[in-house]
Amino acid sequence: MSLAILLGAALAVVCVVLVALPFLREPDPASDELDELTPERRQRLALAEERDRALAALKELEADHRAGRINDEDYRASIGPLRREAAEALRALDR
Amino acid sequence: MAELGRAALVVTLGLCLYAVVAGSYAASRRRRRLALSARNALIAAFGSTLVAAAVLAAGFLRSDFSLTYVADHSNRSLSGVYKLSAFWGGQEGSLLLWLLILTGYAALAVWINRNRTRDLVVWVTPVLAGIAVGFSFLLVVVASPFAVQAPPLDGAGLNPSLQNPYMMSHPPFLYLGYVGLAVPFAFAMGALLSGRTDERWIVATRRWTLIAWTALGIGQLLGSHWAYVEVGWGGYYAWDPVENAALMPFLAATAFLHSVMIQEKRGMLKVWNVVLVALAFCLSLFGTFLTRSGVVNSIHSFSQSDIGPWFLAFIVIAVVFSTTLIVWRLPLLRSTTRLESLVSREAVFLYNNLLLVALCLTILWGVAWPILSEAVRGTSVVVGRPYYDFFLRIFGLPLLLLMGVGPLIAWRRASLRGLGRTFLWPFVISLVTGVVLLVLGAGSSIPGLIAYTFSAFVLAAIGLEFVRGTRARRALSSESWPGAFASLIGRNRRRYGGYVVHVAIVLLAIGIAGSSAYDSVVEGKLSPGQSLAVSGYTVTFQKLTERDTPHAAEVRAHVAVSRNGKDLGTMEAGKNSYKIAGPAPQVSSEVGIRTNYLTGEDLFVIPEQVNDDGTVYFRIFVKPLVNLIWLAGLVFLLGSVIALWPDAREQRRLAVRYDEAGSPARGQ
Numbered sequence: 001m002s003l004a005i006l007l008g009a010a011l012a013v014v015c016v017v018l019v020a021l022p023f024l025r026e027p028d029p030a031s032d033e034l035d036e037l038t039p040e041r042r043q044r045l046a047l048a049e050e051r052d053r054a055l056a057a058l059k060e061l062e063a064d065h066r067a068g069r070i071n072d073e074d075y076r077a078s079i080g081p082l083r084r085e086a087a088e089a090l091r092a093l094d095r
Numbered sequence: 096m097a098e099l100g101r102a103a104l105v106v107t108l109g110l111c112l113y114a115v116v117a118g119s120y121a122a123s124r125r126r127r128r129l130a131l132s133a134r135n136a137l138i139a140a141f142g143s144t145l146v147a148a149a150v151l152a153a154g155f156l157r158s159d160f161s162l163t164y165v166a167d168h169s170n171r172s173l174s175g176v177y178k179l180s181a182f183w184g185g186q187e188g189s190l191l192l193w194l195l196i197l198t199g200y201a202a203l204a205v206w207i208n209r210n211r212t213r214d215l216v217v218w219v220t221p222v223l224a225g226i227a228v229g230f231s232f233l234l235v236v237v238a239s240p241f242a243v244q245a246p247p248l249d250g251a252g253l254n255p256s257l258q259n260p261y262m263m264s265h266p267p268f269l270y271l272g273y274v275g276l277a278v279p280f281a282f283a284m285g286a287l288l289s290g291r292t293d294e295r296w297i298v299a300t301r302r303w304t305l306i307a308w309t310a311l312g313i314g315q316l317l318g319s320h321w322a323y324v325e326v327g328w329g330g331y332y333a334w335d336p337v338e339n340a341a342l343m344p345f346l347a348a349t350a351f352l353h354s355v356m357i358q359e360k361r362g363m364l365k366v367w368n369v370v371l372v373a374l375a376f377c378l379s380l381f382g383t384f385l386t387r388s389g390v391v392n393s394i395h396s397f398s399q400s401d402i403g404p405w406f407l408a409f410i411v412i413a414v415v416f417s418t419t420l421i422v423w424r425l426p427l428l429r430s431t432t433r434l435e436s437l438v439s440r441e442a443v444f445l446y447n448n449l450l451l452v453a454l455c456l457t458i459l460w461g462v463a464w465p466i467l468s469e470a471v472r473g474t475s476v477v478v479g480r481p482y483y484d485f486f487l488r489i490f491g492l493p494l495l496l497l498m499g500v501g502p503l504i505a506w507r508r509a510s511l512r513g514l515g516r517t518f519l520w521p522f523v524i525s526l527v528t529g530v531v532l533l534v535l536g537a538g539s540s541i542p543g544l545i546a547y548t549f550s551a552f553v554l555a556a557i558g559l560e561f562v563r564g565t566r567a568r569r570a571l572s573s574e575s576w577p578g579a580f581a582s583l584i585g586r587n588r589r590r591y592g593g594y595v596v597h598v599a600i601v602l603l604a605i606g607i608a609g610s611s612a613y614d615s616v617v618e619g620k621l622s623p624g625q626s627l628a629v630s631g632y633t634v635t636f637q638k639l640t641e642r643d644t645p646h647a648a649e650v651r652a653h654v655a656v657s658r659n660g661k662d663l664g665t666m667e668a669g670k671n672s673y674k675i676a677g678p679a680p681q682v683s684s685e686v687g688i689r690t691n692y693l694t695g696e697d698l699f700v701i702p703e704q705v706n707d708d709g710t711v712y713f714r715i716f717v718k719p720l721v722n723l724i725w726l727a728g729l730v731f732l733l734g735s736v737i738a739l740w741p742d743a744r745e746q747r748r749l750a751v752r753y754d755e756a757g758s759p760a761r762g763q
Contacts, residue, residue: 008102011146015106015139019113022131034125036214037291048752049294053362057506066571067563070505071513078507093755 051089100150114224141198170250187240218285261321268314275307280376309735327684340382346455347375373417436508499553525552543612592738599731609720
């Protein structure tokens with residue numbers, strides 16, 4: 001019984017130390033603000049996602065065409081808009 | 096050591112409560128150290144839960160019957176391995192396993208994502224902790240596994256039907272699946288709470304969802320196999336409410352795994368995806384509620400208890416919380432792109448989603464209706480097999496077909512001329528298959544014939560995908576055929592892993608259709624020397640033998656089997672009467688199964704009743720192709736592993752994306 005209580009108390013102490021660790025490590029930090037995506041960085045992230053999406057779609061279209069899943073007619077109809085999307089996303093990201 | 100177990104659970108509850116309160120405050124007020132402290136509390140909660148679980152496991156291994164739970168679910172003669180599985184043989188232990196897996200997943204999820212998605216994780220922490228509060232509260236206040244008593248000389252023993260190797264793995268796998276859905280749910284809610292509804296929550300939870308989904312799928316197949324070999328009624332899925340409880344979140348998660356690809360590829364269906372994630376998680380809670388509350392009559396009624404109202408409140412909170420958040424953040428979830436054509440891969444995914452959700456909600460209605468009826472009208476109604484079978488055919492067969500259609504159609508749009516060319520071979524192959532099967536007599540079941548024809552279409556479409564992809568890869572890189580094949584899969588793991596999973600689903604469909612639409616059954620009372628004949632088999636009852644073991648009194652009927660005059664040897668089937676405490680002896684059917692590994696067919700012998708006069712009432716099934724169902728499990732696992740395997744190229748691409756965007760700084 002006493003061993004169980006001792007172990008229980010030790011567990012509680014270890015947990016409290018772990019929880020308090022950020023405050024023990026930095027009792028007086030220069031900044032306690034959470035780092036956050038600014039609106040500009042969020043915009044860049046959205047553009048980067050857009051660019052990756054367009055490039056992935058282009059890559060997939062090429063692969064589908066090479067493999068014969070898409071015929072020449074469908075390929076020609078799709079490749080133009082996809083290239084434009086990718087170029088727009090890249091331009092926006094470069095600005 | 097019960098005090099240590101209790102103390103550890105109280106510590107877990109305290110840590111999780113702290114993580115909810117401090118984590119929410121830190122996230123809303125942008126307090127860095129407090130957010131880290133809340134995260135540490137969640138990680139520490141896993142440690143303290145692990146201590147509680149270790150205490151209970153030790154109690155079982157040491158046969159410490161001063162713990163009421165241990166005494167109720169084991170005895171001294173139980174073998175070590177079943178003593179360990181007795182951990183989840185009852186209510187309290189199952190809840191502790193839930194909490195252990197949840198805190199383990201939570202600790203891992205917040206640790207792995209501590210850098211890249213930190214602005215999300217600060218909100219994910221209190222959501223995960225909130226779920227853990229619910230379970231730890233139940234374990235501390237309502238259903239403690241550490242209740243003590245004056246130790247009896249021996250325990251009551253474990254339910255005999257749970258003394259099976261499949262029961263060692265079926266519940267943990269199901270729980271890995273149920274609980275795993277908490278992670279994508281928490282990230283989705285974290286994204287909504289933080290207002291960061293970009294793709295990061297999807298990228299962060301892709302693997303978690305796949306792991307949970309795989310575990311749910313494997314868990315259900317293990318449970319089906321357990322039912323098949325252990326319960327002894329001749330089937331593997333009875334549309335039991337608790338079986339359905341695992342199927343529903345699996346279907347919702349399947350829909351999510353498909354629709355999330357549309358968001359990744361096209362930036363569409365953002366609202367739908369968070370709704371599906373919330374639905375899958377709430378259904379996993381509902382599944383646990385059904386299993387644990389005893390609110391429905393089920394084969395799983397060994398786990399009845401009084402935690403129902405608590406769990407119901409928990410589900411209501413989860414539904415209200417997620418619905419409120421989704422409605423609140425609707426403006427952030429608007430799609431920037433639209434569906435360009437109804438003949439495109441995203442459109443096929445959409446149809447697949449509608450069918451999956453329709454099937455899921457139909458099953459939910461079938462499960463909920465008897466409960467609602469009893470609660471409102473006071474009369475119990477039964478929603479039986481015909482209801483579920485009907486909707487499985489209505490929604491399941493088109494779903495099967497779509498698995499073949501999807502890979503053949505391009506994203507965005509496809510012309511009818513192009514489709515004609517890509518569909519030609521799969522169509523011809525499925526047509527020929529259908530005609531051949533019709534000639535062979537498969538027309539006795541129209542749904543079965545349709546299932547086989549569609550299966551041929553899907554297999555042909557997938558085979559064609561692999562062939563075309565390998566050929567294109569080979570033309571591009573001049574690799575050998577095996578090299579090009581391996582490279583094709585290695586470079587597109589999610590896609591081709593997904594196709595392998597589709598092959599597993601086709602095998603499952605063929606196995607289910609074969610064993611349910613084309614099975615044969617015969618039954619009758621036999622004296623020694625008498626025979627029953629079914630589907631070319633002749634089963635001759637030879638003799639009865641009895642054996643007394645430390646655990647059970649066993650009686651076995653020995654039968655000789657022949658097919659079309661050829662001797663196939665003998666089989667045994669019988670009954671076990673277990674020596675465990677209780678008002679009546681627990682009796683299990685020990686079925687006899689003879690598998691033909693070449694055709695996948697089983698001869699399944701059930702001794703329904705062993706009579707005092709030496710006669711036995713037998714029920715004998717012949718189940719064609721049933722073993723494809725279990726083979727499907729292995730293929731399913733293989734496909735999931737391929738899809739889950741880390742992709743260094745994708746990691747690099749994501750790293751570039753986040754570095755360019757300047758995601759929150761690292762190292763905190």
